[in-house]
Amino acid sequence: MSAVSKLPGGRFLGRFLEKIGFGGRSLVIAVPVFWLLLFFLIPFLVVAKISLSEAAIARPPYLPLWEWEDGFLNITLNFGNYLFLLDDPLYMSAYIESVKIAAISTFITLLIGYPMAYLIARSSPDNRNILLMLVILPFWTSFLLRVYAWIGFLKGNGIINNLLLKTGIIDEPLIMLQTDFAVYVGIVYTYLPFMILPLFANLVKLDGSYLEASADLGARPITTFFTVTLPLSISGIIAGCMLVFIPAVGEFVIPALLGGPDTLMIGGVLWNEFFSNRDWPIASAVAIVMLVVLVIPIMLLRKAQAAEAEAH
Amino acid sequence: MGHTSKFLKITAMFGFIFLYAPIVSLIIFSFNESKLVTVWGGFSTKWYGALFQDPQILQAAWVSLKIAFLSATIAVVIGTIGSFVLIRFKRFRTKSLLSMMITAPLVMPEVIIGLSLLLLFVAMQNLIGWPGGRGMLTIILAHSTFGAAYAAVVIQSRLVDMDLSIEEAAQDLGARPVRVFFDVTLPVIAPALVSGWLLAFTLSLDDLVIASFVSGPGASTLPMVIFSKVRLGVSPDVNALATIIIGLVSLGIIVAALQINRSKKQGADR
Numbered sequence: 001m002s003a004v005s006k007l008p009g010g011r012f013l014g015r016f017l018e019k020i021g022f023g024g025r026s027l028v029i030a031v032p033v034f035w036l037l038l039f040f041l042i043p044f045l046v047v048a049k050i051s052l053s054e055a056a057i058a059r060p061p062y063l064p065l066w067e068w069e070d071g072f073l074n075i076t077l078n079f080g081n082y083l084f085l086l087d088d089p090l091y092m093s094a095y096i097e098s099v100k101i102a103a104i105s106t107f108i109t110l111l112i113g114y115p116m117a118y119l120i121a122r123s124s125p126d127n128r129n130i131l132l133m134l135v136i137l138p139f140w141t142s143f144l145l146r147v148y149a150w151i152g153f154l155k156g157n158g159i160i161n162n163l164l165l166k167t168g169i170i171d172e173p174l175i176m177l178q179t180d181f182a183v184y185v186g187i188v189y190t191y192l193p194f195m196i197l198p199l200f201a202n203l204v205k206l207d208g209s210y211l212e213a214s215a216d217l218g219a220r221p222i223t224t225f226f227t228v229t230l231p232l233s234i235s236g237i238i239a240g241c242m243l244v245f246i247p248a249v250g251e252f253v254i255p256a257l258l259g260g261p262d263t264l265m266i267g268g269v270l271w272n273e274f275f276s277n278r279d280w281p282i283a284s285a286v287a288i289v290m291l292v293v294l295v296i297p298i299m300l301l302r303k304a305q306a307a308e309a310e311a312h
Numbered sequence: 313m314g315h316t317s318k319f320l321k322i323t324a325m326f327g328f329i330f331l332y333a334p335i336v337s338l339i340i341f342s343f344n345e346s347k348l349v350t351v352w353g354g355f356s357t358k359w360y361g362a363l364f365q366d367p368q369i370l371q372a373a374w375v376s377l378k379i380a381f382l383s384a385t386i387a388v389v390i391g392t393i394g395s396f397v398l399i400r401f402k403r404f405r406t407k408s409l410l411s412m413m414i415t416a417p418l419v420m421p422e423v424i425i426g427l428s429l430l431l432l433f434v435a436m437q438n439l440i441g442w443p444g445g446r447g448m449l450t451i452i453l454a455h456s457t458f459g460a461a462y463a464a465v466v467i468q469s470r471l472v473d474m475d476l477s478i479e480e481a482a483q484d485l486g487a488r489p490v491r492v493f494f495d496v497t498l499p500v501i502a503p504a505l506v507s508g509w510l511l512a513f514t515l516s517l518d519d520l521v522i523a524s525f526v527s528g529p530g531a532s533t534l535p536m537v538i539f540s541k542v543r544l545g546v547s548p549d550v551n552a553l554a555t556i557i558i559g560l561v562s563l564g565i566i567v568a569a570l571q572i573n574r575s576k577k578q579g580a581d582r
Contacts, residue, residue: 137565140565
């Protein structure tokens with residue numbers, strides 16, 4: 001027996017709402033819909049609106065889009081922010097660089113994650129739970145601190161360099177921190193669980209008899225993998241890849257901590273426009289263009305997730 | 313087949329080393345005497361002492377804990393209602409909209425969520441004078457929203473797996489829908505609510521980007537303080553802090569996992 005249902009007045013309130021035509025059902029639906037409309041969807045409209053307004057030294061630092069002037073509604077749409085993004089090569093190269101870094105790291109994550117997911121899916125149920133737990137555990141521990149840990153690993157007198165110098169493999173420390181290499185390592189590292197989990201969910205459903213049939217027909221394991229396993233797991237692969245790619249494009253913390261002055265990613269550009277230049281309209285335009293870049297990956301993800309749900 | 317499985321095992325082993333080596337090193341070097349984080353200078357716990365005498369860190373930790381507690385609670389409430397509505401209600405007009413809105417925050421880059429929420433808060437402030445400046449309240453609202461998305465994933469999968477016949481039995485015995493929900497559904501999905509709450513809690517405790525956007529003066533969260541420290545280079549007291557956080561989180565997860573396992577076993581025995 002739950003205590004909540006015994007709350008005084010609960011039943012009375014329910015009857016009252018039903019009487020005034022606001023049935024319990026639509027009221028229940030309204031709670032999450034209203035919350036998410038207000039705090040998730042409408043904010044994007046606000047961003048779109050501010051991306052069309054002009055920056056100003058004011059509080060808040062932009063000019064209003066519409067004004068009443070002599071009884072007329074005066075709407076000034078200003079596409080200058082978008083033209084500015086096109087005009088200044090900094091933004092274009094930041095978008096291209098972000099997509100490139102995200103794509104390469106996604107591919108590396110897939111290469112590492114696939115064998116791990118496969119092994120976990122093929123182990124005995126007891127081992128499977130332990131291995132899954134081991135994959136999920138780092139995801140629960142602070143993301144910021146795990147990125148921080150890599151500074152200690154990669155820096156000039158860091159753990160990797162100390163190890164390599166001591167064993168005599170190298171004579172002088174490698175420069176790894178504050179390079180794009182470090183950004184790749186950071187992204188692959190932090191997003192690996194996002195790749196493994198959807199892949200595992202897919203591979204665990206793979207019917208072993210297909211593999212046996214393929215082997216019985218004389219296919220070598222490698223052939224079976226490319227002709228049976230891989231095609232069957234394609235929606236898991238897409239889901240995992242998009243779960244890594246989409247947030248990686250807009251990543252801020254990893255390039256800020258591990259990247260160098262040359263690492264130019266769009267998340268950092270947006271951050272600087274907002275916090276350093278206090279140019280809210282440009283920051284908004286940067287965000288809107290980033291969303292446009294991400295529309296196709298997001299649609300791919302939804303499609304893959306729907307396919308995965310069907311297969312259940 | 314032998315070659316394949318050996319190859320798999322070796323790759324997986326390297327994968328796990330890759331996942332854990334940084335965390336292990338973080339912990340080891342938190343007990344380092346030397347100020348140089350990566351050069352061993354003997355065992356010491358002095359950085360833990362330094363940590364507990366740093367008012368800035370203690371204050372930020374307290375702020376973060378309060379935010380995480382409240383936003384995880386709101387997130388679970390919204391995530392539960394949202395999941396229940398999506399899984400159990402057959403058809404309603406806003407169904408696909410709700411399903412889109414509840415999963416989208418999972419993949420949206422944090423900088424976009426942060427910026428968009430900040431602009432919303434500023435616009436609302438100008439329009440209706442609420443939420444009355446930026447600070448803890450705005451961070452809680454932001455964290456509840458993306459926490460709800462994560463909680464919903466966990467809760468939805470539990471609702472899908474749940475045996476419908478007990479809910480139907482309660483209905484057949486004449487229980488009203490609200491009563492069925494609180495007396496039958498809620499106790500069954502309780503483990504998912506716990507993991508959803510823990511997930512939302514740790515995500516809130518961990519968030520730097522969204523909090524930086526929507527926070528105001530006077531409300532610095534722990535990640536914000538850590539980030540400004542770390543930007544200046546590695547420092548051993550951050551290692552000590554990391555060890556404490558990792559220790560507490562791992563403990564929480566293991567206890568929760570054991571609990572869920574036990575209740576599952578009890579369920580199976582019955």
